[in-house]
Amino acid sequence: KSEKRRSGEKLNTLVVLGSGGHTSEMMTLLSHMDSKNYSPITYMVADTDRHSVTKVKLLRDDAKTSRFVTIPRSREVHMSWGLTVLMTIKALVACIAKIPTLAPDLILVNGPGTCIPVVLAAWFWKFFGLVQCRIVFVESFCRVKSLSMSGKIAYFLSDTFIVQWPMLLERYPKAKYVGKLC
């Protein structure tokens, strides 16, 4: 299913950060990944996010050699759905422009609204064969019986979809479960 890596091969990794809890969970996921395999890391944040970059720089040794990229935020809390659609399109256009230049081998996301334009854009370029990358989505620990909106979309667009509660496997059989991660 996945191509076997050459010895010493490193994957250019794009990590999308979201507000608060999402970033914390992502830091936990990253802390166990072998940096030999996943490097360099580019962190992508919404332009309104003030805290995620600070968290990364505090917690990650590789922050100095990592890139930080911003994209327009898709949705603010309590934003109307009409405005959300317009903002998402704006973010999507920005991502479509940015992804080929970043040329990630792996896109790792864990559910904030910010990640959906990124996943859509990556899937768009993959569809036209201009980008070869794997999309890995990890649903949040707080999702026990139902997926988040991002999860429902990413379920069809991602190559690997991971959940943290086994009940979700019944409705989403393509998902993978390896126990709680938080």
Added chain:
Amino acid sequence: AAAAMACLVTVGSTKFEALTQHLDDNASEFLDILEKELGTVKKLYFQYGKTTQNFDTLRKLCKERKVQFEAFEFTPKFKEILAASSLVISHAGAGSITETLHLKKPLLVVVNETLMDNHQIELAEAMCSEGYLFWTNVKGVLEKLSTSNFRKLKPYPKPDAKAFAVLLDKELGFVDET
């Protein structure tokens, strides 16, 4: 330490007036129950995030009962305060829940029913059914506090997210799948 019985109420970065107002309105009963549950309560902390609350009654009663009362929006010392607490009452945010359980603290989760999409109940329910915490809505806080046996809670085994890294390596082709 048994000496400094402390209770922490935390709402993360949310607005949760329903909880803070309920506890302030029922301050006397709340403090009575805490005393019954924890023994002599020396400290009561409120981390109130974006909540608007003056805690007038609680401040007054705590002063009378010689309970040290501290309310703050956020604090850089949150981990220390959490570590020093004997009982935690928390909103149903995943981060607050896991942070509290990683430190093996007795936990009562209060779900905010004014939130539109309340998937938070799912997490509280699931963690409760696995024996790691108790949960309630705001109306049931005092009753849940007085009737729950926090000693019966199981310590939460902090998960090893290494399983994620192993799966990722396999999916991305870093491990021999033969």
